[in-house]
Amino acid sequence: xxxxxxxxxxxxxxxxxLLNVAEEMAAVGQREIKxxxxxxxxxxxxxxFEDSTRTRISFEAAAKRLSADxxxxxxxxxxxxxxxxxxxxxxTLEAMSADAVVIRHPASGAPAxxxxxxxxxxxxxxxxxxxHEHPTQALLDAFTxxxxxxxxxxxxxxxxxxxxxxVLIVGDVLHSRVAxxxxxxxxxxxxxVLLAGPPTLLPVGVGAWPCTVYYNLDDALAQRPDAVxxxxxxxxxxxxxxxxxxxxxxxxxxxxxxxxALLDTMGLDDTVIMHPGPMNRGLEISSAAAxxxxxxxxxxxxxxxxxxxxxxxxxxxxxxxxxPQDDQPENQADQPDQLxxxxxGRTP
Amino acid sequence: MxxxxxxxxxxxxxATEYLILGASxxxxxxxxxxxxxxLIAVVGPEAADAASRGAVTIDAEGLVALPGMVDLHTHLRxxxxxxxxTVETGSRAAALGGFTAIHAMANSSPVADTAxxxxxxxxxxxxxxxxxxxxxxAVTVGLGGQRLAELGxxxxxxxxxxxxxxxxxxxxxxxxxxxxxEYVKAFDGVIAQHxxxxxxxxxxxxxxxxxxxxxxLTGWPAVAEESIIARDVLLAQHVGSRLHVxxxxxAGSVEIIRWAxxxxxxxxxxxxxxxxxxxxxxVRSYDPVYKVNPPLRTSDDVHALRAALADGTIDVVxxxxxxxxxxxxxxxxxxxxxxxxxxxxxxxxVQHAMVETGLLDWEGFARVTSVAPARIGRxxxxxxxxxxxEPANLILVDPAARWTVDPSTMATKGRNSPFRGLELxxxxxxxxxxxxxxxxxxxxxxxxxxxxxxxxxxxxxxNI
Numbered sequence: 001x002x003x004x005x006x007x008x009x010x011x012x013x014x015x016x017x018l019l020n021v022a023e024e025m026a027a028v029g030q031r032e033i034k035x036x037x038x039x040x041x042x043x044x045x046x047x048x049f050e051d052s053t054r055t056r057i058s059f060e061a062a063a064k065r066l067s068a069d070x071x072x073x074x075x076x077x078x079x080x081x082x083x084x085x086x087x088x089x090x091x092t093l094e095a096m097s098a099d100a101v102v103i104r105h106p107a108s109g110a111p112a113x114x115x116x117x118x119x120x121x122x123x124x125x126x127x128x129x130x131x132h133e134h135p136t137q138a139l140l141d142a143f144t145x146x147x148x149x150x151x152x153x154x155x156x157x158x159x160x161x162x163x164x165x166x167v168l169i170v171g172d173v174l175h176s177r178v179a180x181x182x183x184x185x186x187x188x189x190x191x192x193v194l195l196a197g198p199p200t201l202l203p204v205g206v207g208a209w210p211c212t213v214y215y216n217l218d219d220a221l222a223q224r225p226d227a228v229x230x231x232x233x234x235x236x237x238x239x240x241x242x243x244x245x246x247x248x249x250x251x252x253x254x255x256x257x258x259x260x261a262l263l264d265t266m267g268l269d270d271t272v273i274m275h276p277g278p279m280n281r282g283l284e285i286s287s288a289a290a291x292x293x294x295x296x297x298x299x300x301x302x303x304x305x306x307x308x309x310x311x312x313x314x315x316x317x318x319x320x321x322x323x324p325q326d327d328q329p330e331n332q333a334d335q336p337d338q339l340x341x342x343x344x345g346r347t348p
Numbered sequence: 349m350x351x352x353x354x355x356x357x358x359x360x361x362x363a364t365e366y367l368i369l370g371a372s373x374x375x376x377x378x379x380x381x382x383x384x385x386x387l388i389a390v391v392g393p394e395a396a397d398a399a400s401r402g403a404v405t406i407d408a409e410g411l412v413a414l415p416g417m418v419d420l421h422t423h424l425r426x427x428x429x430x431x432x433x434t435v436e437t438g439s440r441a442a443a444l445g446g447f448t449a450i451h452a453m454a455n456s457s458p459v460a461d462t463a464x465x466x467x468x469x470x471x472x473x474x475x476x477x478x479x480x481x482x483x484x485x486a487v488t489v490g491l492g493g494q495r496l497a498e499l500g501x502x503x504x505x506x507x508x509x510x511x512x513x514x515x516x517x518x519x520x521x522x523x524x525x526x527x528x529x530e531y532v533k534a535f536d537g538v539i540a541q542h543x544x545x546x547x548x549x550x551x552x553x554x555x556x557x558x559x560x561x562x563x564x565l566t567g568w569p570a571v572a573e574e575s576i577i578a579r580d581v582l583l584a585q586h587v588g589s590r591l592h593v594x595x596x597x598x599a600g601s602v603e604i605i606r607w608a609x610x611x612x613x614x615x616x617x618x619x620x621x622x623x624x625x626x627x628x629x630x631v632r633s634y635d636p637v638y639k640v641n642p643p644l645r646t647s648d649d650v651h652a653l654r655a656a657l658a659d660g661t662i663d664v665v666x667x668x669x670x671x672x673x674x675x676x677x678x679x680x681x682x683x684x685x686x687x688x689x690x691x692x693x694x695x696x697x698v699q700h701a702m703v704e705t706g707l708l709d710w711e712g713f714a715r716v717t718s719v720a721p722a723r724i725g726r727x728x729x730x731x732x733x734x735x736x737x738e739p740a741n742l743i744l745v746d747p748a749a750r751w752t753v754d755p756s757t758m759a760t761k762g763r764n765s766p767f768r769g770l771e772l773x774x775x776x777x778x779x780x781x782x783x784x785x786x787x788x789x790x791x792x793x794x795x796x797x798x799x800x801x802x803x804x805x806x807x808x809x810x811n812i
Contacts, residue, residue, distance in 0.1 A: 008562065087678050107680035108553075108564040109634030116633065117678070130682070132564035177564060204569070205561030 003115045003124040004311050006133040007185035015142070015188055016161070022143050022303070022310035023158045028065065029306060039068035042316055045098040046072045047089070048127070049105045054277060054301070055127050055137075059102045062308035068316075071096070086110060087119050094120040100316055101125070108132035123315040131175045137276055138181035140307040142189055144274070144300050145227055152270055163190035168220050170253060171231030171284055172201040172242075178276045179231055183209055196220035197231075197253055200242040217253050221262060229274040230255050233284045250283055260289045272296050365389075366785065367399045371408035371744055373734050375710025381413065383740045386783035391736050406788075408744050411777055414714050416448025416479075416741035417695065418721040418730050420511065420540065420618060421594060421666030423687070424450075424481070426472065427465070428457025433671040433761050435472035435481060438691070441669070441760035443478040443786040445691040446776040448741040449722070449730045450479055454486035455516045461486035461497035463505035470507035477795030478786050482725060485509040487528050487539060491517050496528060503535040510726040513540035515594055516641075518576060520546050525580060529589040538616075538724060540592040541580055543601070544642065548572035553682060555628040555643040563631060565681065568643045570598040577601050581608035581615050590614040592724055595668050597623050597642040599652035606661045616724050618666040619653050621697035622688055622766055626650075630766070636677045636684030637766050640670070657716055658707040664721040667694045671762025689762040693753060695745065696772035703747070704773060710747075729782075740783035749775035759792065 001014055010018075028036055044063040046056050056072065063070045075089060086105075093101055100123040103111045108130030115124040128134040142162065149165050150157040167186050173179045173195055186193050193211040195202065196219075206213055214220035221228070235246055243249045250256065255273060263271050273285070273294045281287045290297060366383040373379050373391070380395035381388055382403070390398045399405075419442065425433040435452070442450045452469050454460035460469060466483035473481020485502035489495045491514045502509040512532060519525045519541060528539050549572045554560050556567020577593055581604065584591040596602065596617045605617045622640065627647050630638040638644060656662040670687025677684050690697075698717065702708040708716070714731075722731025729739040750773055755765040779787035784796035 085675065085678070086680050086683075105680065107682040109682075110680040112634045113680050116635070130564050180562070180564060203561035204556050204567060205558035208558040208561070 001315060003111075004135055004315060005112050005115055005124065005126045007135045007138050007181045007188070008133070010135070010185065010188065012161075012188050015139070015185060016159070018139055018307070018310050018314060019143050019146060020158045021314060022139070022306040025065075025309040025313070026303070026306040028309075035065050035067060037067050038313055039063070039066040039316055042068045042099040043097060044068045044070050044100045044102060044312060045093050045096075045122075046070065046127075047075065047093065047101050047103045048073070049075045049103070049110075050128070052104050052128065055104060058301070058304040059125075059127060059308050061305050063312055065305070066309055066312060068099075068312065071098070086114065087117070090114055090117075090119040094122065098122045100312060102127050104128045106130055125311060125315065128177055130177065131180075132177055133181045134177040135181050135185070136304070136308055136311055137178050138185040139311070140300055140304040141182055141229065141274060141276070142185050143303045143307050144296050145186070145191070146189075148227070148272055148296070161190040162186060165191040165227070166194065166223065166225045167191050167227045167229060168194040168196060168223070168225035169229045169231065170196045170217060170220070170255065172233050172237065173197050173206070173231065174201045174203050175234070175237070176231045182229065183211055187211070194220050194223060194225060198243050198249070201237070217259070218262075221259065221266075224266065224268060225271060227272045227274055228255065229276075230285045232276065232278065233280060235280070235283070246283055254284050254286070255289045256286045257288050260286065260292060260294075263294070274300060277301065365400055365403035366780070367396060367403045367405045368408045368413065368744065369396070369405060371411050371413035373413050374714055375412050378409070381734065383780060383783050386740055388734060388736055388738050388740045388742070391734065406744070406778060410748065411744040411746050412710050413734055414446075414710060414743050414745060415718040415731050415734060416743050416779060416781065417446045417717040418725065418727060419447055419450040419667050419669070419691070419694070420592070420664060420721045420725055421515070421620075421668045422450040422452055422691065423455065423668070423670045424452040424469070425671065426456060427468065431673050431761075435469060436476045437759060437761050438669070438671070439473060439476045439478035439481055440792060441689075441691040441758060443779050443781065444759050444776060444792060445693070446695045446743040446745065446779055447479050447691065448743070448779065448781045449482060449725075449727055450691075451482045451484050451511055451725060453515045454484045454513060455491060459486050459490050460484065461489050461491075463498065463501040463507075466502050466507040466509050467505050474798040477798055478792075479781055480727070480730065482511070482727065483507045483509055484515070484540065485512045487512045487514045487519050488524065493517065493519060493521055493524065496524070496531065499528070499531055499537065500535065503537060510535070510537050511540050511592070511724070512537055513542065513594065515540065515542045518542050518544040518546060520576070522579060522583070526583050526587060529584055529591060530587045533587075533589050536726060538590045538592050540594050541576070542594050543573045543576035543580065545572040545576050548575075552643075554631050554639070555645050557628065557646060559628045559631055563634070565631070568641075570600050570645070570649075573598055573642060574600040574604055577604050581605070581613050584615055585611065585613045588614075590616070593617040595620050595623065595642055595666065596653065596656075596662055597645050597649065599649045602652050602656040602661055606656070609661065616663040616720070617656075617661065618664045619657055619662045620666060620668045621690055621694045621701070623653055624650060624657070624665075624701040625697055626766055634681050636679065636681050637688070637764050637768070639681060639684050639686050640668075640688050640766075641686040654701060654705070654707055657702060658712070663716065664724065665694065665698055665716050666721070667691055669760070671760050672764050673761075674763055677764050687764065689755070689758070689760050689765045691760060692758050693765060693767050693772065695776060696751070696774040697767065699747065699774040700772055740780050742780050743776055744778040746775045746777050747773065749773065751775060
């Protein structure tokens with residue numbers, strides 16, 4: 001693994017390695033001295049073109065626990081509003097000898113562009129790009145789910161997959177990078193993924209995804225999921241006619257007190273409720289659900305640091321046990337030889 | 349037409365005779381051609397005898413002779429964005445690509461919405477002399493979609509505009525579109541529509557479908573194109589005018605145009621070379637060189653477009669040559685400009701996609717790249733048969749050649765070719781524009797000297 005750009009191109013083997021290393025990192029977090037010398041002398045730049053205190057702090061804590069030097073570069077707003085292009089920003093960081101660039105960007109594909117452009121040599125970690133992917137969020141969700149799944153099974157987490165687990169993702173899938181990353185990663189790890197949301201907020205083309213789609217949340221809950229992941233809803237979507245009102249949305253697709261009680265009625269004692277945060281209490285999730293013992297919201301935050309430590313460690317420590325499958329670039333621009341024939345995307 | 353008979357300029361290259369030996373005419377039998385005084389003087393075995401002693405002989409064995417290609421859809425960027433392209437560089441690229449006429453789209457700065465601007469572009473074309481440059485006039489003032497531009501003034505200007513388009517922007521107001529279609533009947537004009545429903549494509553970044561769902565890029569749905577085409581063919585029928593649909597990109601659009609033609613509606617349609625070859629799978633790289641409007645579609649669309657071009661539902665190939673400075677492509681996808689270069693790859697891509705697949709023969713190639721576009725643009729001296737007495741706008745193509753696309757060596761200023769690195773068939777060996785060789789041995793030769801009278805403005809333009 002040279003970069004961590006998406007979960008779609010992450011092999012099961014590399015995903016499990018990341019999660020297993022994250023378990024070791026979590027153990028470090030339990031020690032009195034929570035710091036490892038692994039990345040001493042290495043520089044990690046947090047390049048954030050979008051406000052995100054939570055994700056940035058999580059990456060910062062992860063890098064510092066590995067003894068890396070951390071530079072926070074908050075290019076608030078878009079690169080263009082600053083009058084500086086992504087290319088110039090990237091080359092500035094390259095000139096400062098960054099070893100890894102953690103990038104959050106409002107444009108889908110910006111991290112992939114950075115990694116493939118040749119503008120920099122640093123490892124690129126996608127910390128959320130537009131409505132594309134947020135791979136470390138999916139990894140921390142998978143980590144949280146795996147611990148839960150292993151505990152129910154009475155086995156250690158490390159090495160376990162999510163085989164047999166049923167995960168329901170609810171809400172604005174169309175605009176959610178968290179949903180996309182989770183769909184790919186959770187299915188790669190063996191889980192069955194269900195989606196529920198208003199048809200307007202499910203992308204055209206979702207039929208090709210490896211999951212079942214429900215327009216009715218109660219029908220989806222009747223499938224007895226082991227975890228329900230509520231996505232954050234941006235209320236301004238209402239203005240673009242994605243749904244009539246926040247109240248109607250909340251009634252049909254919100255995880256309210258009634259649906260919380262339904263889990264008890266159905267005897268789903270071990271079903272957990274997840275949310276990537278920040279939550280809109282009373283909109284997509286009720287306070288009772290968010291604060292119930294089923295909620296994994298705080299565990300998710302805690303696990304985020306371990307997963308990000310694992311990602312930075314594996315990218316920067318010259319990982320030799322790579323899955324060779326991941327080294328085959330899907331980007332045709334990297335394979336000039338194949339252009340002469342008929343690569344995908346050029347109709348013969 | 350008046351031919352180039354500039355008195356006293358005995359040194360002008362067009363005064364030379366060219367004897368082309370053994371060219372396969374439209375891919376058929378080989379014949380000799382004699383070019384003299386801007387015309388094809390003789391075709392056949394007597395050409396060599398008719399040639400004067402000083403005639404330049406071109407061995408064309410193995411080459412195909414075709415009428416010079418005519419592009420209805422070129423962005424030359426001048427005036428306004430001379431950093432992206434100029435009339436000079438764009439028409440050099442056109443000559444190398446096998447064109448003898450190109451239509452310069454109106455979205456320059458200032459917009460080509462007055463007689464003054466179209467005459468400026470027209471004169472720049474004459475001064476360059478590599479191909480015939482025909483300005484397209486804007487339909488609405490400033491491409492604003494509010495008021496009709498002075499279409500009549502542009503039609504009667506020295507540029508004698510016949511094709512009007514707000515290309516880049518759809519004339520989406522149905523009343524304005526109706527009026528434009530009606531109005532251009534007065535001077536046999538045509539409205540070339542960029543079919544894109546604006547509300548359905550707000551912020552659109554790529555084809556809406558399975559790939560956009562994965563990439564998280566805002567979708568450009570096929571229905572946004574198809575709904576406008578459906579409306580426009582009905583408007584054209586209602587007012588009895590002619591409509592040209594630019595860069596058709598979807599299988600559904602093909603079905604609507606096929607239906608309209610069956611009803612006798614006077615509609616013509618265009619497809620770009622890139623929509624005949626590339627699909628939205630390429631966008632997975634997030635490389636903005638694949639960003640274009642309308643977007644690359646699916647493999648099913650590509651096959652429907654090829655079939656439609658072969659059966660005549662789609663009439664012409666138009667390049668939509670859209671050069672951009674590199675900084676407009678060296679950025680994240682959403683920030684990048686839309687458009688691809690195409691003049692220097694069009695022949696090869698169409699040969700690859702249509703001729704080598706058996707969908708078109710070379711005569712069919714001539715129909716879609718020259719005869720039909722010349723007819724739509726009302727260029728009476730272009731797209732003509734290769735016969736004695738016809739204007740000598742023709743090209744010699746080596747269909748057996750193979751070359752690898754390298755944008756850095758192109759004549760256009762744009763480096764944004766989506767075909768970079770691809771090996772393509774076919775090479776333009778010579779281009780004759782009004783009897784003058786602008787390209788010889790696959791390289792730029794010399795530009796045709798503009799007839800003096802047409803530059804001074806004292807006589808009518810040579811091609812009115």
